[in-house]
Each structure stands twice: as C-alpha cells, then as structure tokens.
Amino acid sequence: MPDLDPEEFRRLGHALVDWVAAHRAGLAELPVRPAVQPGEVRAALPADLPDKPADDLGAALTGLLDDVVVPGSLHWQHPGFYGYFPAQASLLSLLGDLASGGLGAQGMLWSTSPAGTEVEQVLVDGFARALGLGEGFTFAGGGGGSLQDSASSAALVALLAALHRASPEWRETGVEGTERVYVTAETHSSLAKAVRVAGLGARALRTVPFAPGTRAMSAEALAAMLADDRAAGLRPVLVCPTVGTTGTGAIDPVRQVCEVSGDAWVHVDAAWAGVAALCPEFRHVLDGAELADSVCTDAHKWLATAFDASFLWVRDGTALPAALSITPEYLRNAASESGEVVDYRDWQVPLGRRFRALKLWSVVQGAGLEGLRDGIRGHVALARDLADRVAAHPRFALAAPPSLALVCLHVLGPDGEPDDAAGRALLERVNAGGRAYLTHTTVDGRHAIRVAVGALGTGPEHLDVLWAELTR
Amino acid sequence: MPDLDPEEFRRLGHALVDWVAAHRAGLAELPVRPAVQPGEVRAALPADLPDKPADDLGAALTGLLDDVVVPGSLHWQHPGFYGYFPAQASLLSLLGDLASGGLGAQGMLWSTSPAGTEVEQVLVDGFARALGLGEGFTFAGGGGGSLQDSASSAALVALLAALHRASPEWRETGVEGTERVYVTAETHSSLAKAVRVAGLGARALRTVPFAPGTRAMSAEALAAMLADDRAAGLRPVLVCPTVGTTGTGAIDPVRQVCEVSGDAWVHVDAAWAGVAALCPEFRHVLDGAELADSVCTDAHKWLATAFDASFLWVRDGTALPAALSITPEYLRNAASESGEVVDYRDWQVPLGRRFRALKLWSVVQGAGLEGLRDGIRGHVALARDLADRVAAHPRFALAAPPSLALVCLHVLGPDGEPDDAAGRALLERVNAGGRAYLTHTTVDGRHAIRVAVGALGTGPEHLDVLWAELTR
Numbered sequence: 001m002p003d004l005d006p007e008e009f010r011r012l013g014h015a016l017v018d019w020v021a022a023h024r025a026g027l028a029e030l031p032v033r034p035a036v037q038p039g040e041v042r043a044a045l046p047a048d049l050p051d052k053p054a055d056d057l058g059a060a061l062t063g064l065l066d067d068v069v070v071p072g073s074l075h076w077q078h079p080g081f082y083g084y085f086p087a088q089a090s091l092l093s094l095l096g097d098l099a100s101g102g103l104g105a106q107g108m109l110w111s112t113s114p115a116g117t118e119v120e121q122v123l124v125d126g127f128a129r130a131l132g133l134g135e136g137f138t139f140a141g142g143g144g145g146s147l148q149d150s151a152s153s154a155a156l157v158a159l160l161a162a163l164h165r166a167s168p169e170w171r172e173t174g175v176e177g178t179e180r181v182y183v184t185a186e187t188h189s190s191l192a193k194a195v196r197v198a199g200l201g202a203r204a205l206r207t208v209p210f211a212p213g214t215r216a217m218s219a220e221a222l223a224a225m226l227a228d229d230r231a232a233g234l235r236p237v238l239v240c241p242t243v244g245t246t247g248t249g250a251i252d253p254v255r256q257v258c259e260v261s262g263d264a265w266v267h268v269d270a271a272w273a274g275v276a277a278l279c280p281e282f283r284h285v286l287d288g289a290e291l292a293d294s295v296c297t298d299a300h301k302w303l304a305t306a307f308d309a310s311f312l313w314v315r316d317g318t319a320l321p322a323a324l325s326i327t328p329e330y331l332r333n334a335a336s337e338s339g340e341v342v343d344y345r346d347w348q349v350p351l352g353r354r355f356r357a358l359k360l361w362s363v364v365q366g367a368g369l370e371g372l373r374d375g376i377r378g379h380v381a382l383a384r385d386l387a388d389r390v391a392a393h394p395r396f397a398l399a400a401p402p403s404l405a406l407v408c409l410h411v412l413g414p415d416g417e418p419d420d421a422a423g424r425a426l427l428e429r430v431n432a433g434g435r436a437y438l439t440h441t442t443v444d445g446r447h448a449i450r451v452a453v454g455a456l457g458t459g460p461e462h463l464d465v466l467w468a469e470l471t472r
Numbered sequence: 473m474p475d476l477d478p479e480e481f482r483r484l485g486h487a488l489v490d491w492v493a494a495h496r497a498g499l500a501e502l503p504v505r506p507a508v509q510p511g512e513v514r515a516a517l518p519a520d521l522p523d524k525p526a527d528d529l530g531a532a533l534t535g536l537l538d539d540v541v542v543p544g545s546l547h548w549q550h551p552g553f554y555g556y557f558p559a560q561a562s563l564l565s566l567l568g569d570l571a572s573g574g575l576g577a578q579g580m581l582w583s584t585s586p587a588g589t590e591v592e593q594v595l596v597d598g599f600a601r602a603l604g605l606g607e608g609f610t611f612a613g614g615g616g617g618s619l620q621d622s623a624s625s626a627a628l629v630a631l632l633a634a635l636h637r638a639s640p641e642w643r644e645t646g647v648e649g650t651e652r653v654y655v656t657a658e659t660h661s662s663l664a665k666a667v668r669v670a671g672l673g674a675r676a677l678r679t680v681p682f683a684p685g686t687r688a689m690s691a692e693a694l695a696a697m698l699a700d701d702r703a704a705g706l707r708p709v710l711v712c713p714t715v716g717t718t719g720t721g722a723i724d725p726v727r728q729v730c731e732v733s734g735d736a737w738v739h740v741d742a743a744w745a746g747v748a749a750l751c752p753e754f755r756h757v758l759d760g761a762e763l764a765d766s767v768c769t770d771a772h773k774w775l776a777t778a779f780d781a782s783f784l785w786v787r788d789g790t791a792l793p794a795a796l797s798i799t800p801e802y803l804r805n806a807a808s809e810s811g812e813v814v815d816y817r818d819w820q821v822p823l824g825r826r827f828r829a830l831k832l833w834s835v836v837q838g839a840g841l842e843g844l845r846d847g848i849r850g851h852v853a854l855a856r857d858l859a860d861r862v863a864a865h866p867r868f869a870l871a872a873p874p875s876l877a878l879v880c881l882h883v884l885g886p887d888g889e890p891d892d893a894a895g896r897a898l899l900e901r902v903n904a905g906g907r908a909y910l911t912h913t914t915v916d917g918r919h920a921i922r923v924a925v926g927a928l929g930t931g932p933e934h935l936d937v938l939w940a941e942l943t944r
Contacts, residue, residue, distance in 0.1 A: 001560060001776050001847030001928045002839040006493035009563040013489030016567050020574030021478035021485070034586060038812040041590035049598040053840040057567075060837045064591075065571055069830075072587030077576040084584070084802070087824070088473060089576025091481040095488050095529075099537055101569055101778045102492030104549040104561030112556070114506060115544030118513035119536075126521040149621060150822035160669060174673030177646060189800045190823055196798070197632060197821060199671020201646030246802055300824070304473050306573045307826050326668070328661040330556070330718055330913045330922070340510040349669060349821070350622035351662055352559070352772070354779050358541075365532045367474040368525040375473030441802045450802070456473045 002053075015058045019065065024077065024091065028457070031434025032078045034071055041072040079457040080436040080465065085246065085272045085406075086454030089306035096362030097306055100355040107353035110341035111333045117342055120147055120357035123364070128313055130369055131277040131297070134290040137313035139342070144317035146347040147299070147309050147356040151271035152190035154296040154312040155240070157320055157348060159194045161294070162238040162265030164323035171323070175199045179237045180229050182206050184217045184252065186245035188269060215248050215400060215443075217241055219256035226262065236264040241292075243285050244273025247441040248448075249403025255288025266292040271310070275303045276380070276404050279373045285404070293319075302379070302405075302454050303372060304363045309356050312347070321346035379405040382463050383453045389467060396470075399448035407451045408443060420447040426470065436466045474525075487530045491537065496549065496563065500929070503906025504550045506543055513544040551929040552908040552937065557718065557744045558926030561778035568834030569778055572827040579825035582813035583805045589814055592619055592829035595836070600785055602841055603749040603769070606762040609785035611814070616789035618819040619771070619781050619828040623743035624662035626768040626784040627712070629792055629820060631666045633766070634710040634737030636795035643795070647671045651709045652701050654678050656689045656724065658717035660741060687720050687872060687915075689713055691728035698734065708736040713764075715757050716745025719913040720920075721875025727760025738764040743782070747775045748852070748876050751845045757876070765791075774851075774877075774926050775844060776835045781828050784819070793818035851877040854935050855925045861939060868942075871920035879923040880915060892919040898942065908938045 004012065045068065054060035076087045107116035124145030125138040135141035148154045163170045163179065181204055183191050195205050206225055211218040226236050239261045241252035251273070258266050268274075268289050274297025276282040289295050294314045299305035314320060325346040327336075335341045345351050367375070387402035390409045397418070399408040411426050413419030423440070427449055430436055441448050451466070476484065517540065526532035548559045579588035596617030597610040607613035620626045635642045635651065653676055655663050667677050678697055683690040698708050711733045713724035723745070730738050740746075740761050746769025748754040761767050766786045771777035786792060797818040799808075807813045817823050839847070859874035862881045869890070871880040883898050885891030895912070899921055902908055913920050923938070 001562070001851070001926075002564075002843035003776065003928050004563040004838065006497040006563070009496070009566070010489060010493040012567055013493070013563075013570070014486050016570045016574075017482060017485030017489060020570065021482040023574055024481070025478040036586045038582065038586075038807060038810065039590070041587050042594050045591065045594045047594065047598065049595075049602055049836050049841055051841045053843060054837045057564075057834070057838045061567060061571065061834055064833065065575075069571075069575065069587040069591065072590070073575060073577055074584050074586070075575075076578055076584075084578070087576060087578045089573055090473070091476040091478070091485075092474075092529075094481070094570065094573040095484055095533060097573055098485070098488045098492065098566065098570060099533065099541075101561055101566040102488075102495055103537075103541065103545060103547075104559060104778060105545055106548055106556070106559045106779065110510065112546050112548075114508045114510075114546070115513050115541040118511070118544070119517065119541065122514055122517045122519065123521075126519065130521055150824045152822045152824075156669075156821060163671075170671075170673065171668055172674050174649060174668075174676065175646060175671035189798045189803070192798050193796065193821065196643055196646075196796075197628070197669065199635075199642075199647035201642065202644050204646065246800070304475065306576060307578065307824055308822075324665065324668075326661045326664050328718070330911060331661070335510060338510065349628060349665065350624045350780075352622045352624075352779055361536065362529070362533055364521050365526045366476065366529045369521055369523045371474035371525060379473070439802060454473075456475050 012058050019062050027075060027078050030075060030078065032075050032080045032437040033431050033434060034073055036072045041068055044068050074437065077456060079455050079462045081455040082451045082453060082466065083437045083439040085301050085452050087300060087307055088302060088304045088456045090304035090363060090456055092363045092366035093304060093306045093359040096358035100358045103355060105355045107355055108345040108351050109331065109333060109336060109343045111335040113355065116355040117344060119361065121342060123357050123360055124311060124313065127311060131274065131286060132283050133286065133295060133313060136290060136315050137295065139317060142317055143313060143315045144342065145311055145313040146344055148312045148348060149308040149310065151269060151296050151298055151310050152193060153348065154310050155190050155267060155269060156194040156197055157324065158265065158267040158294040159198050159238050161314065161319040161323045163198065165265060165319065166235060166237045178233060178235045180204050180206050180234050181237060182208050182222060182225065182239040184208050184210060186215050186247045186250050187240055187242050188246050191240050215250035217252040217257060219253050219260050222257060223260040226260065238265045238267055240267050240269055243268060243270035244403060248400035248408050248443060249273065249406035251285055251403065254292065258288055258291035268292045268295040270295060270297040272298065272301050273404055276376050278369060279376055282404065299360055302376065304367060305360050309360055379453045382458065382460065383407050386451060386463055399443040405453040408441065408448045410446060410448055418446040423447040423449060430469045433469055436469050484530050491534050499547060499550050502547060502550065504547050504552045504909035505903050505906060506545055508544045513540055516540050546909065549928060551927050551934045553927040554923045554925060554938065555909045555911040557773050557924050559772060559779055560774060560776045560928045562776035562835060562928055564835045564838040565776060565778045565831040568830035572830045575827055577827045579827055580817040580823050581803065581805060581808060581815045583807040585827065588827040589816060591833065593814060595829050595832055596783060596785065599783060603746065603758060604755050605758065605767060605785060608762060608787050609767065611789060614789055615785060615787045616814065617783055617785040618816055620784045620820060621780040621782065623741060623768050623770055623782050624665060625820065626782050627662050627739060627741060628666040628669055629796065630737065630739040630766040631670050631710050633786065633791040633795045635670065637737060637791065638707060638709045650705060650707045652676050652678050652706050653709060654680050654694060654697065654711040656680050656682060658687050658719045658722050659712055659714055660718050663712050687722040689724040689729060691725050691732050694729060695732040698732065698736065710737045710739055712739050712741055715740060715742035716875060720872035720880050720915060721745065721878035723757055723875065726764065730760055730763035740764045740767040742767060742769040744770065744773050745876055748848050750841060751848055754876065771832055774848065776839060777832050781832055851925045854930065854932065855879050858923060858935055871915040877925040880913065880920045882918060882920055890918040895919040895921060902941045905941055908941050
C-alpha cells in the first residue's frame with residue numbers, strides 16, 4: 001500500500017506541526033464564525049477524487065486548509081468562543097494523539113493492545129480518585145472506568161447495562177415496553193436519543209419536575225413518580241441526574257436522587273461540569289456521585305483534551321461486559337478467557353478502538369493536576385465577573401444562577417421584562433461581528449443567551465471584548 | 473487553561489513526528505506480538521496522577537512510549553501482521569488527522585463546522601462514484617454518505633433507520649418484539665450487537681443457511697424464511713448481506729438478496745472487502761449493492777486511513793435524520809432550519825464529531841486512487857501466492873476458497889484431516905516467534921488459521937518469512 005516513507009513523513013509532519021502552531025498563534029485574529037453559505041465549501045472542491053497523487057502534497061494540504069477549511073470553519077479553539085460548551089483541543093493533547101496515530105493500535109481486546117488497555121485503566125483509576133469519586137469506581141475497588149467517544153455513547157451503554165441488570169433476559173428477548181427512564185426538562189437530548197436507540201420509544205421517558213424555584217430535579221417528585229410507576233406495573237430502569245445541564249448549568253441533587261432511586265440504575269451525566277470536581281472548592285458538584293451506578297464526564301470539553309475522550313465509570317466493573325459482550329470465534333483468546341484482563345470492546349458499541357489514553361496522558365504530564373485546576377478556576381472567576389456585570393446592567397438580567405463557568409442572560413426590553421426579539425438580534429449581531437461567538441437556549445420559554453466560558457486561551461481581555469460587544 | 477505555546481508545540485511536535493518516523497522505520501525489527509503479561513503495564517506506571525507538570529515533557533512522553541507502550545503493544549502496523557483484518561494507519565492519514573486536531577472543530581451541525589461537513593460530503597460522494605455504487609448513494613442523487621467511527625456503529629444506525637421506516641411510531645413506542653433481522657453464521661458479531669442494543673433481543677436474529685457448498689447466504693433460503701416469518705405475523709426489518717466475512721471472506725449474493733428482500737432494509741456490510749471495488753477487476757464484489765438501502769466499508773481497514781473512518785452510504789438521504797434527530801433549543805439554528813444543509817449528528821449516536829474527512833483527504837491526495845488500487849492489487853496477489861503454496865503443501869489445506877487478500881487454512885494431521893490441536897500449536901508457535909502474527913477462526917467446526925494480508929508495508933519478502941514460519 002502506498003505511503004510516505006518515514007523521511008518524507010518527517011518533513012511533511014514538521015510542516016503540518018508548523019501549520020498547526022501558526023494557526024493557533026494567529027487564531028485570535030480570525031473571525032470566530034465563518035462568513036460561509038451552505039454549499040460554498042463543496043463548490044470550492046473538485047467533485048472527483050484524483051487518480052494521481054498530488055505533485056506537492058504539503059502544498060495541497062495546507063492549501064486546502066488555508067483556502068477552504070479555515071475560512072469555512074467555526075473556530076472552537078478561538079479565545080472568543082463561548083458557544084455550546086467548550087471543546088478544548090489543547091496542543092498538549094495533540095502530542096499524545098499523534099503518538100496514538102503513529103502506533104496505529106486497535107484496542108478492542110486486551111490482547112490486541114495490552115498497553116492501550118492498561119494505560120487507560122491507570123488513567124481512569126487516577127481520575128476517579130482525583131475527582132473524589134472514591135475507590136468504588138476504580139478497578140481495584142470492583143468498579144472501573146473507560147474512555148468513551150462521547151457522553152452520548154456513555155449514556156447509551158449505561159442504559160443498556162441498566163436494562164440488563166433489570167432483566168437478564170433482555171439479551172434474549174429485548175425490551176418489554178414497561179421500562180421507564182427519568183430525566184428533567186434540562187437533561188441533555190442524548191438521554192432521549194439513548195432511549196430511542198435502545199428501542200424504548202419516547203413514551204419511556206419520564207420528565208421529573210424541578211424543585212420549586214430551581215431548574216434542578218426534585219428528588220421528592222422523583223420518589224413519587226417512581227412509586228406511582230412501580231405501582232402501575234412499570235419498571236423504572238434508569239434515573240439520570242445531571243451535573244451542569246446544557247441549558248443553564250443546573251445541578252441535580254445527586255445524593256438525594258440516589259437515595260430515592262431504589263433498584264433503578266443512577267447514571268450521573270456530568271459531561272461538562274464534572275471535571276470541576278478536581279478543585280476541592282468545586283468538589284461538591286459531584287456530591288453523592290459515589291452512590292451512583294455510573295458517572296460520566298468529558299475530558300474533551302473542559303479538560304484540555306482533543307475530541308474524543310469521555311470518561312465513563314461504573315461501580316460494578318462487570319456490568320458493561322455482562323450487558324454487551326458477544327464473542328465470535330475470531331475474537332476468542334487466552335487472555336480474555338483467563339478473566340484477568342479488561343476487553344474494552346465490551347464497554348462500548350463499536351468493536352474497534354483508538355488508543356485514546358495517550359492524549360490524556362500528555363495533558364496530565366504537561367499541565368499537572370494543579371495546572372488543570374488553575375485553568376478551571378480561572379474560567380469560573382471570569383464567568384463570575386461576567387455574571388456580576390450582567391446583574392448590574394439595566395438591560396440584562398441573569399436568566400438563571402450562574403453555574404461554574406456558564407452564564408445565561410436575558411436581554412430586557414424597556415419594561416424590564418425579557419425581550420426575546422432583542423435577545424435574538426443581539427446574539428446575531430455579536431456573532432456576525434466575529435470577535436465572539438455565543439449560542440442560546442430558552443429559560444421558562446424565554447430566549448436566553450448562553451456564555452460558556454472555557455476556550456483554552458480565554459482570559460480577562462477576551463471577556464472585556466465580549467462585554468463591549470454585548471453592550472455596544 | 474494551561475497549554476503549550478505555539479513555539480513549544482512546534483518543538484515538541486517535531487520531536488513526536490520524529491518519534492513516529494523512527495518507530496515506523498524500525499517497526500519490522502520488533503516482535504509483532506509483545507511478551508507482556510496481564511497487569512505488567514499497569515504495574516510499570518505510577519498509580520497517582522502528577523500534581524505538577526513533568527520537567528521535560530518530551531522525555532516523559534517518549535519515555536512512556538519507548539519503555540512501556542511499545543514493549544506492551546501488539547503492532548498492527550508491522551509488515552508481519554496478518555491478524556483479524558488490517559488497520560492501516562498510514563503516515564499519509566496522520567498528516568490530515570494532525571490538522572484535524574489543530575483545528576479542533578466539532579462537526580455535530582453544519583453550522584458548528586461548515587467545512588468539516590462539506591469536505592466530508594464531497595469525499596463520500598467521490599468514493600461512492602469511485603466504488604461504482606452509483607449516483608443513488610450520493611447527495612446529488614438523493615442519498616448520501618458519512619464517515620462513522622466503525623462498521624459496528626454503521627450497522628446500528630442502519631438498523632435504527634430500518635426500524636423507523638418499518639414503523640414510524642417506533643420513535644414514540646419503541647420496538648414491538650416482532651421485528652426480525654437476517655444474517656448468516658458468518659455475519660460479523662456487530663450485527664448481533666446492534667440487534668441487542670436496539671432492544672430486539674437475540675430472538676430477533678434469524679440465521680439464514682448458506683447456499684450449498686459455500687459460506688455465503690442462500691438467497692433462496694432467505695426468501696423462504698422471509699415468507700414464513702411474514703406469514704407468521706413477524707416483521708422482517710433488516711437483511712444484512714456481507715461482502716467479505718470476518719471468518720473466511722465469504723461474499724453474500726447482494727443482488728439476489730436485494731431482489732428477494734421486499735420492504736426489508738438491506739444493509740451491505742462490506743467493512744473489509746468493499747474498498748476492493750475501487751479496482752475494476754474486483755468491482756464485482758459490490759455487484760447489486762446499488763439496489764441496497766445502505767452500504768458500509770471501512771477506510772480504516774484496507775484504505776490506508778488511521779482509525780476511525782468507516783463509510784456509510786444510504787440510498788435515502790433523509791432516512792437517518794428521520795430516525796435519529798432530536799432537537800433541543802440549544803441546537804436550533806438557521807442553517808438547519810433552512811433544510812439546505814446536512815447535520816451529521818443526525819447520522820450517528822454521538823452528538824460530537826471530529827473532522828475525520830481530513831485524514832482521508834490526505835490519503836487520497838497523497839496516494840491517488842491509482843495508488844490505492846495498486847496497494848489492494850498487491851495484497852491480493854500476495855494472498856493468491858500464499859493460497860497456492862497452501863494448496864500444494866501436504867500438511868495444509870485451504871479451509872475455504874481464498875477471498876481477495878484473506879487465506880484460511882487447516883493444518884492437517886497424518887491422516888490428511890484437519891488437526892485442530894496441531895493448528896492451535898502452530899498458530900501459537902508462529903505468534904510466539906514474533907516475526908508474524910496470525911489469528912484463527914473455525915470453519916465447519918474445525919480450527920482454521922486466518923492470514924489476512926494487508927498491513928501497509930507487507931511485501932513478498934514478508935510472505936516468505938511467514939511461509940518459513942508456517943512450515944518450519
């Protein structure tokens with residue numbers, strides 16, 4: 001198969017590294033949001049694939065990047081990016097990911113990548129301890145963790161493990177139709193998607209009310225719904241409290257939820273906010289998670305790791321393999337049969353598996369836990385400063401209490417009430433300006449601008465720019 | 473958030489590129505299979521994560537790689553790797569993947585990465601044409617393609633689209649329990665896994681017999697099973713013919729399967745072998761696929777692209793979004809609502825999405841389609857040569873007809889019959905020797921050694937080494 005020889009790779013690899021370095025160095029000067037219309041990128045590319053190799057591959061690649069890709073990209077790594085949640089693709093993590101590609105390992109079984117499996121085990125055990133989740137989620141403690149591709153996939157496999165625990169015959173006969181899953185109106189759509197994928201249908205999704213005056217799950221209401229549903233012959237299989245909802249960053253009361261959930265599986269979706277528990281002063285966000293059955297938080301959002309790398313820990317390390325394992329002859333091997341190893345294919349839907357742990361390893365070695373804590377603290381401090389400015393401004397109001405590094409605000413009309421049209425217009429004006437990028441949600445049916453502080457390089461000077469844009 | 477500054481990244485990135493180049497240059501000298509016991513890698517690593525950054529990050533990373541990872545890895549990129557199926561992580565593809573990490577894009581929506589979305593659309597359209605799948609699988613032709621993480625995930629979403637097409641109320645009420653899915657005993661276990669994940673249970677999986685004297689699905693038997701099941705009130709939702717089974721490389725008769733499947737969704741799993749259709753002389757392997765509802769083939773197996781990159785085309789470009797889309801307020805945007813764009817989150821389970829197309833782009837630009845065809849032809853020629861040697865050797869027999877670059881062989885006892893114990897012993901002896909790596913399957917209940925030719929650098933000299941090891 002044709003490929004670069006190592007010397008050519010050295011030359012072109014250096015050139016690409018230099019391109020990435022220059023791109024990141026100049027990123028703050030680019031507009032965050034591209035001025036590109038649907039179809040424009042496609043129109044700029046040849047429709048047919050080339051029969052012959054490019055005469056100058058380096059120029060072909062950097063040409064595509066400079067001429068088509070960069071002008072056609074929303075720049076998630078820009079210090080003015082406040083949309084959705086951050087997706088910190090640190091340069092540190094790229095080093096480990098490059099090594100992963102160089103190794104070209106397939107980690108489906110321990111035997112197909114012993115190092116890929118065990119480096120991951122050590123890392124997820126270490127992070128379970130560093131986040132205060134307790135020994136129960138480590139392999140040594142009978143649990144275990146893995147790096148999934150996304151919190152969506154983590155929620156799906158947690159649900160599958162829950163279905164299996166609720167009825168072992170699920171593997172043979174499938175779902176029954178009486179299973180129920182408990183969320184709130186702020187729970188991420190990935191839970192609704194998992195419920196759909198798992199064959200339960202939307203009718204299985206039960207929306208638990210908020211506790212009065214909050215956007216967090218009411219454990220009392222949950223307890224009542226669980227009791228009612230059980231009495232009606234339905235089977236509560238999974239409850240999903242969220243730590244840091246996508247809408248407003250609300251934090252469900254995990255401890256109380258665990259205490260009332262009985263035999264339903266509790267999956268804590270802390271995709272964005274869970275990593276904050278690295279800092280002792282924010283550890284409370286995961287309070288009670290040690291009682292849950294599974295916990296997810298993303299390294300690829302706010303922990304400096306390029307997509308994809310989502311932690312999923314389970315308190316019963318046998319639960320996912322029990323639910324998911326299927327072993328044809330060609331995957332049988334002595335190590336698996338010894339029972340002494342973890343085969344991560346049984347923790348996920350895909351069979352194939354990249355050596356994801358290396359990029360996280362390089363982040364931890366390069367930043368240290370203290371560096372990561374400092375980064376999180378810095379973003380939270382910036383968000384608190386922004387929230388103070390919002391609260392003090394006559395045309396803005398906080399749409400919800402600021403949560404860690406997320407601030408949601410209403411734009412007010414002259415009557416002091418949220419003005420949805422003005423909010424939409426302001427959002428579009430800021431985004432069109434290219435110096436900052438924001439997204440939105442609704443809070444109690446009213447438009448709210450979300451400011452998710454957390455791009456790698458965002459500092460006070462960028463918040464000042466954002467504030468100037470918002471108040472211009 | 474702490475990170476390398478671009479100049480540090482330049483220095484360390486060059487060093488990592490050099491490490492990868494040196495690793496690949498020296499790979500053939502390493503044993504393919506590591507001499508490592510369960511727990512040995514874990515024991516070599518500190519249990520606790522460091523609070524402080526490493527003094528010398530470059531040394532920390534290359535030290536981990538050299539001292540722990542390389543000695544603890546099965547080397548899938550080694551020219552003596554013949555296990556499972558290949559996983560060609562070409563150096564070409566690493567260039568594009570590095571750029572992808574540098575951009576740090578999130579391609580969940582068109583609006584979150586217009587370039588990421590449209591470069592992918594152009595590539596998958598181009599490959600649909602280059603493989604002879606016809607315009608029906610291109611976006612212009614009303615279909616469309618995507619790069620999934622794996623053939624397993626592709627099979628799952630194809631099944632979900634099939635369930636939705638069979639009963640639109642599936643989104644609301646879930647599966648019914650009467651749905652059936654048709655495979656053979658050689659179909660990849662990912663189909664059984666998809667059936668389990670989708671909530672159907674193993675009872676939904678119907679195993680169609682082989683056509684007499686083959687290991688390929690009997691279209692006649694399929695037609696009869698479909699008729700019987702429909703008559704019994706069951707609902708055939710998906711039929712999965714395989715092009716190149718994992719066991720022996722068998723090729724199911726896709727055209728006939730499509731002709732008898734009626735309203736059941738036909739998903740062609742050509743994960744390994746489909747890319748061979750780039751060569752006119754092997755295009756027949758996808759004969760009839762233009763009639764199917766979906767087709768999958770992996771770029772990350774035999775098309776020089778680092779994991780993960782699995783093509784999935786569907787003939788109805790609206791089918792996956794119709795089955796999978798769920799839109800909370802925070803994902804709403806003008807481009808999506810215009811209907812003029814593709815939002816790839818609706819083609820997969822995860823929400824987040826890496827810019828995978830760049831690694832494939834760099835492969836195509838670097839090798840050209842002609843280069844890829846030459847690589848495939850070369851591997852097929854090597855396998856044919858090996859099959860001839862096997863057929864001529866008194867202690868070996870072909871366990872199944874050689875298929876493209878896959879050869880399966882029995883080790884014979886003195887009586888001329890397959891000797892399972894001798895086969896196992898030979899496999900272990902070859903693998904322990906470190907110069908080649910093989911895996912196994914069973915054919916008609918008898919042990920068979922699989923030789924999957926297809927590592928990037930495998931040439932005639934490596935086949936000679938393998939032959940010497942087999943016959944030693």
